[in-house]
Amino acid sequence: MSNSRARSDARAVRRRRVGSAMTYSFLLALAVVYIFPFVIAVVTSFKTEPDSTANPLSLTPHPATTSAFHQLYEDQDFPSWVKNSLIVTLSVTFLRVFLDSLAGYALARLRFRGRGAAFATIVAVMAVPGVVLLIPKFLIIREFGMYDTYYGMIVPLLVDAAGVFIMKNFFESIPVSVEESARIDGASIFRIYWSIVLPMARPALVTIFILSFQGSWNELAHFIISAQSTGLDTLTKGVAQLASGQLGSGNRYPLKLAASTLMTIPVAVLFFVFQRRIMNVTAGAVKE
């Protein structure tokens, strides 16, 4: 009796082990599929031209060289692309976090005429594909005299519907009594937003920050329609030209992938830094 139970227990343990082994191999395979292209990009950026053409998928450069990076720096407008990308991305990110949260707070807490309609419009905008808006955006930018300037590249990206939506939902989750308490303490609406609500909204702000940074850093279509002079080229525009434009002669894999690799670094760093900052900051505010 006890013997047979022991045997069936052992069988169950074995079955569980086999099951988890299968799960892990599946997950591992999936991870490899996702990571592999990135690894190839990084490795290739350290290869020589002939090596990269002959062994495009090998994981060890023969010989390893940083000449592609030197070349990027010397031959191309790479530093200028980085500068433009930084200017645009940082302006967009900081202003977007501020404006999204302001709009989100107004929609979440203030009572004003047309609030429902405003929110409905924002949700509707989220459903429109960005491509549809490219030409109208171009026309408006040109009409406002912002074409081929930083303004034209930055201003249209300053507020995004998804960000407003996220902020509104987050603000609604903050207990009203905390804000009422601040009102009784004598704080103005902006003071409540700035000193009470915004610090409590850190998880949502971090989310918007990452999304905005990543979004504007990787943005391409908007920069194509908003500027044409090479002096305003961003990283995305520059790398796209490396891959397809007049510079696209020959394979030049190491050069293109060196640029791509450098381009991913800021976003990757951002994710690693902020991933730990996302935490529950409302602990202790109210008794649940």
Next chain:
Amino acid sequence: MAGITFDDVTKTYGDGFRAVSDLNLEVQDGEFVVLVGPSGCGKTTALRMIAGLEEISEGQIRIGERVVNNLPPGARDIAMVFQNYALYPHMTVAENIGFALRMRKVPKAEARRRIEETARIIGLLDHLDRKPGQLSGGQRQRVAMGRAIVREPQVFLMDEPLSNLDAKLRVQMRAEISRIQRQLAVTTVYVTHDQIEAMTMGDRVAVMRRGLLQQFEPPQRLYERPANLFVASFIGSPAMNMLEGSLEREGDALMCRIGTATLALPAEVLNARPALAREVGRPIAVGIRPEALDMPGRHDGGDGGRLRGRVQAVEALGPEQLVHVEIDAEPVLVEDVLEGLVNPDEAGDLVELRTDTDGSRATIVGRLDATASLRPDEPIELAVDLRHLHFFDLGSGEAIGA
């Protein structure tokens, strides 16, 4: 310091719901007033109207001499303690307490002094640099109190500040809040649904129901002379036994019949309530507090009435015991009574529970001392203290001759 006056204050919401109707209330300077009632009675709405968090639909609220109807909350010189504490989670205890001072641009040194003094009063001097998340429930509650105290406001408003604490801590904090309030002598309005809190803390207690003020008096008076069936049922634990009865005249004396029992009312009862004479022959509600019942032959001198029944259950409480007795009488199960016992949503369940056995049998509760030996299912005879009976009109629910 200042008093608070409600003049015909009404609150109507957009959907037409009247949360508070024609409320007239005068809170004296330095007084501790408790607003109490079941959920949905309008007590919190009334409090929030004083705070300025809820607009006043009609009427006027004054703090001191000042009409505050259109003043924003920050300009009313009030401080409020919320049920969920509503602390600022990203600020330390000191910053939480000092936030209102910062908003009022109190000089730094002065603010520091007041924060420390407040921390001493609430016993959190060693915790000034902690964040609310690192504090226990009781400590958070103290911070919420501290935030109110540091302001030195004209009025304290408290919205069920103890309902999130466990039972023991609640009793302790009850005494603490009373002590602090007496020490600072600040006019206080305190909202609770717990009648024990109301009775133990308030200088005066305002009982509310469905947006209407039922009675506004000191706790003891509320207990001894409830104005109507609702207040009688709501105040006191265990609740007042409410039985249907009728009055009959026998010569000069007035007899009160409850089921099969007849109680001869002493002359002093009739003298105190001459209006009782007009109720002869009509059904009325008779209220008997649990402590007005006793084992016979102890204090009643043998001349009082008796109620006979069968013991259903005995709850030993240490120094005393509660005995549940089923007697031959009709319980009063009108809404006024039921809502006083439980909140309105559950009133229906209670009717079922009480009438399940038999419509003409009522269960009453007596509070007896621990020496009487009682067993379930045994017959029992209880003496009724006839001088402490309560009489109510069954139709209007009003106390007769109160």
